[in-house]
Amino acid sequence: MRGPHMAEILSDRPALSWVEVHPENYLRNHPARAALHQVRRDVPVSLHGVALSLGSYDGLDRGHLRELRFLADEIGAGLVSEHLAWSRVGGIYVNDLLPLPYTDETLAIVCRNVDQAQEALGRRILVENPSSYLGFNHSCIAEPEFLAEIAARTGCGLLCDVNNIFVTAENFGLDPVGYIDALPAAAIGEVHLSGHFRTSREGQKLLIDDHGDRVCPEVWALFRHALGRFGSVPVMIEWDKSLPPLAVLQDEAARAETIAGEVVRESCFDIAC
Amino acid sequence: MTSLAEVQSAFGRAVLGGDFSALTPYVRTDGISAAGRIGVYRNNVVTSLTALLADRFPVVERLVGDGYFSFAAESFIRAAPPGQACLDGYGSEFPSFLAAFPSCAALPYLPDVARLEWKLFAIARAEFAEPLTLAALAGLNADTAANLRLRCDPAIDYLASDWPVDRIWQAHQSDVAEANINAGACRVELRRYDKKLTIRALAPAEFAFRSALAGGSVLGEAVTLAFEESGDFDFFQALATLFSEQWVTGQNDPATSQEGT
Numbered sequence: 001m002r003g004p005h006m007a008e009i010l011s012d013r014p015a016l017s018w019v020e021v022h023p024e025n026y027l028r029n030h031p032a033r034a035a036l037h038q039v040r041r042d043v044p045v046s047l048h049g050v051a052l053s054l055g056s057y058d059g060l061d062r063g064h065l066r067e068l069r070f071l072a073d074e075i076g077a078g079l080v081s082e083h084l085a086w087s088r089v090g091g092i093y094v095n096d097l098l099p100l101p102y103t104d105e106t107l108a109i110v111c112r113n114v115d116q117a118q119e120a121l122g123r124r125i126l127v128e129n130p131s132s133y134l135g136f137n138h139s140c141i142a143e144p145e146f147l148a149e150i151a152a153r154t155g156c157g158l159l160c161d162v163n164n165i166f167v168t169a170e171n172f173g174l175d176p177v178g179y180i181d182a183l184p185a186a187a188i189g190e191v192h193l194s195g196h197f198r199t200s201r202e203g204q205k206l207l208i209d210d211h212g213d214r215v216c217p218e219v220w221a222l223f224r225h226a227l228g229r230f231g232s233v234p235v236m237i238e239w240d241k242s243l244p245p246l247a248v249l250q251d252e253a254a255r256a257e258t259i260a261g262e263v264v265r266e267s268c269f270d271i272a273c
Numbered sequence: 274m275t276s277l278a279e280v281q282s283a284f285g286r287a288v289l290g291g292d293f294s295a296l297t298p299y300v301r302t303d304g305i306s307a308a309g310r311i312g313v314y315r316n317n318v319v320t321s322l323t324a325l326l327a328d329r330f331p332v333v334e335r336l337v338g339d340g341y342f343s344f345a346a347e348s349f350i351r352a353a354p355p356g357q358a359c360l361d362g363y364g365s366e367f368p369s370f371l372a373a374f375p376s377c378a379a380l381p382y383l384p385d386v387a388r389l390e391w392k393l394f395a396i397a398r399a400e401f402a403e404p405l406t407l408a409a410l411a412g413l414n415a416d417t418a419a420n421l422r423l424r425c426d427p428a429i430d431y432l433a434s435d436w437p438v439d440r441i442w443q444a445h446q447s448d449v450a451e452a453n454i455n456a457g458a459c460r461v462e463l464r465r466y467d468k469k470l471t472i473r474a475l476a477p478a479e480f481a482f483r484s485a486l487a488g489g490s491v492l493g494e495a496v497t498l499a500f501e502e503s504g505d506f507d508f509f510q511a512l513a514t515l516f517s518e519q520w521v522t523g524q525n526d527p528a529t530s531q532e533g534t
Contacts, residue, residue, distance in 0.1 A: 028361040030400040031468065051358035057278040064358040089285040093355040095325070096318045098284055101299070106277050134310040135301040138275045172303075201313070204304040208313070 002239070005246045006035055009043070014246065017253075018044040018078060020236050024051050027067045036075060046079035046190075046236075047072055048159075051093065054113045054127065055086030055100040065120040072121060079190055079234070081126035081159045082117070084110065084147060101136035102146045107153075114154040126189045127151070128159035131167040131196075131209030143168070144182035157189030160230065162223045163215065163238075167196050167207040180226050188230040193223060193256060194238040212241030215252060220259065227263040235260065275299065288315045289354050322350050322363075329364045330390045332445040333371070333383060345374060361398060365391060382436035382454060389438045389463070389472075392430040396465045399427040404519035419493030423486050423515065424523030428465035431484035434458060439472050460484075478503035482511050483520070 001009065001019040009016065019039065026033045039045065049068065052060060072080055085097035100106050118125055127150055129143060141149070151158050160183060169176035195213025199206050215223070215237070227233070237252045283295035293311050300307035323346040327334045334342040349370045355363045368387035371377050377384070404426065413421065432438070437456035444452035460480035462473045475483065482499035486492070492512075499506040515521050 024359050027359045029398040031398065034401070051360075053358070055277075057276075057281050061358055067359065086281060088358070089281040091356060092285060092289065093358055093360075094285060094288055094318050095321050095355060095360065096288070096314055098281075098288070098314060101275070101277065101280055103275075103277075109277055133313040136280070136299050137301050138299065139301075201305045201309040206305065206313070 001039070002243055003032070004243055005249075006032075006039065008246050010035065010038055013042055014250065016043050016250075018046060018234070018236075020046045020048050020079075020238075023047040023049050023068055023071050026071060033071075040075050044078045045075050046081070046234075047075075047077045048128075048236075049080070049082045050097065051087060052082045052117060053086045053088035053093075054082050054084065054117065055098075055106065055110055056088045056113065057109055058088060058090070060113050060116050060120075061088065062120070065117065069121050072123070079126060080121060080123060081128055081190065083128045083130050084143075084150070085130045097130050099130065099132050099134050099136075102139040102141040102143060104141075107141065107146060107149055110150055111153045114150060114156050118154065118156060124155065124157055126157040126159040128161050128192065129164050129168070131161075131164040131207075133171060133206065133208070135172060142182065144179050148182070148184045148187070151184055151187040156187075158183065158187045159190045159192060160188050160226060161192035161194075162226055163192065163194045163196055163219050164209060166216075166219050166222055167209045170205070170207045176222055177225060180222065180229060183229075185229050185231070188233055191223070191226060191230065191233050191235045192238055193219065193235065193252070210241045211238045214248070215255075220255070223256065224259050224263060227260055228267065231267075232260065232264065284314075287311050288318045290351055291315065319347055319350060322355070323347065325360060326364050326367060329394045330367060330387055332390055332442055333387050335445050336380060336383060336386065336441075337377075341376075345371065345377070348374070364394070367391070382434070382438060382441060385432070385434040385436055385438045386441055388434075389432055389442055389461075392432055392463050393470050393472075396428045396430050396463055397470060399465065401428075402426055402522035405516070405521045405524060407513065407516040409521070409524055419491060419496075421492045422489065422525040423492070423521045424525070425483075425487040426464070426520055426522050429487060429520065430463045431461070431480065431487055432463065433460045433480065433484070439474060442472065476503070478506040479511060482506070483515070486515075 001021050021036065026036050036045065083097050084100065086100060087094045087096060087098060114125065114127065127147065129147060147158055150156060165176050165179050168174065169179060193215045194211045195215055197208040197210040197212060199208060235256045237249050237256065239249055280299055287293045287296040293308055296311055297307040300310055323343055326346045327342060349367055352370065353366050368384045368391055371387050372384035435458050436454065437452060437459050439459045439461045440452040440456055441454065460475050460477060462475050462483065464471050478499040481502045482495050485495035485498045496508050
């Protein structure tokens with residue numbers, strides 16, 4: 001739920017199963033926080049962080065964790081999630097989700113940070129696969145295996161962003177179906193869907209995850225495959241750039257629900273056979 | 274063995290300072306060069322922070338134009354990158370940065386317009402506080418009244434400028450009006466009423482009285498400052514008005530505090 005939709009949700013009270021917000025927008029903005037409480041009376045709220053910096057060598061910001069815990073407790077957050085990324089170095093916050101080299105050292109640091117976050121927040125968190133535009137020469141672990149290992153070591157859940165898998169796979173020539181199949185199905189606690197922006201650099205195509213469009217056909221197909229593996233999990237439509245009317249998001253959510261229903265029926269049929 | 278600390282430090286310099294040299298050797302370049310790949314992140318960081326500043330300083334952006342605003346914002350981001358995960362405080366130093374930015378010298382009122390915009394942004398997000406009525410001062414001891422502190426509604430702030438920044442700001446709320454920048458100094462009270470932001474010009478004595486109290490001065494100091502502005506300052510009227518305007522949200526009567534200890 002983005003700010004411009006909030007007033008509409010409060011006045012028209014559309015039938016929404018749940019909403020998700022970036023907690024950073026509600027930590028110190030008191031009127032926005034009061035409005036979030038109003039939304040929470042009708043609809044469950046989950047928190048999807050962008051600034052915890054789970055991949056920082058420097059560790060996590062305890063003050064930020066305290067503010068996050070306070071908000072999560074106050075609104076009774078259904079789920080709390082963050083990204084496999086980093087944004088904090090030397091006391092500076094870079095306003096982006098920066099990529100990590102996938103090495104044993106990084107794995108140990110991310111697990112230490114996830115442990116600290118789960119301890120400070122008093123709950124299990126979900127860690128989301130990022131969209132990537134850059135890889136490191138010294139990376140030696142594939143991203144889905146890296147995520148699986150974080151879940152196994154820390155007990156955290158995973159948030160599978162199907163659009164991010166598609167974007168990363170297209171940008172690095174990976175097989176998105178193989179990526180989904182390498183994720184530990186039991187750890188998946190939520191699925192994200194969104195649109196992206198197709199561009200190019202130096203004559204080579206590059207997909208940018210701008211959350212500024214409808215979900216593309218390839219991602220819908222991957223979503224169907226993912227649900228076949230993960231079973232029934234909460235699904236969220238994300239939209240940030242060029243925000244359309246709420247009805248467009250509801251339309252995308254309805255499509256996701258239809259596919260989820262079909263997948264359930266197909267799997268019942270499989271069992272019956 | 275490459276350490277994550279080295280990579281992150283190099284990445285920070287690349288995306289904030291534009292110096293890609295330390296990060297480049299770590300980047301896998303299949304198809305797109307290291308600079309092309311790092312550039313995607315640098316562009317995301319700079320454009321998102323510039324958009325955030327433009328959102329907080331829309332009148333400054335209109336006064337200088339998009340292109341120049343982006344240039345000033347990028348210089349600011351490089352000089353003073355965000356220091357906190359929550360970006361609500363980011364931009365508080367932008368007005369003083371503009372004041373020291375050489376190429377802004379042609380618009381001497383620009384830093385104060387920026388100060389006005391920052392204060393409006395901050396009060397819009399301030400917490401809600403219940404107002405006190407005049408009855409709260411019923412037990413006030415005349416001997417200690419001068420040492421009384423009144424807590425101001427957090428959604429109120431003050432700004433004094435040598436320029437008519439209130440008129441400049443108002444003129445840019447619509448496309449039609451042009452402000453006369455030679456209209457002189459202004460002293461204004463900024464306030465959030467419900468969800469609306471208001472700007473009100475105050476007489477010098479009243480401004481001195483209210484801004485001193487809001488800044489934490491005791492009643493005696495605030496009254497002295499007000500009388501320095503005008504010998505006609507009506508203290509009792511000014512105090513009663515604070516309560517009728519729901520300005521006061523707390524008080525610290527030194528006499529009462531002492532009784533409590």
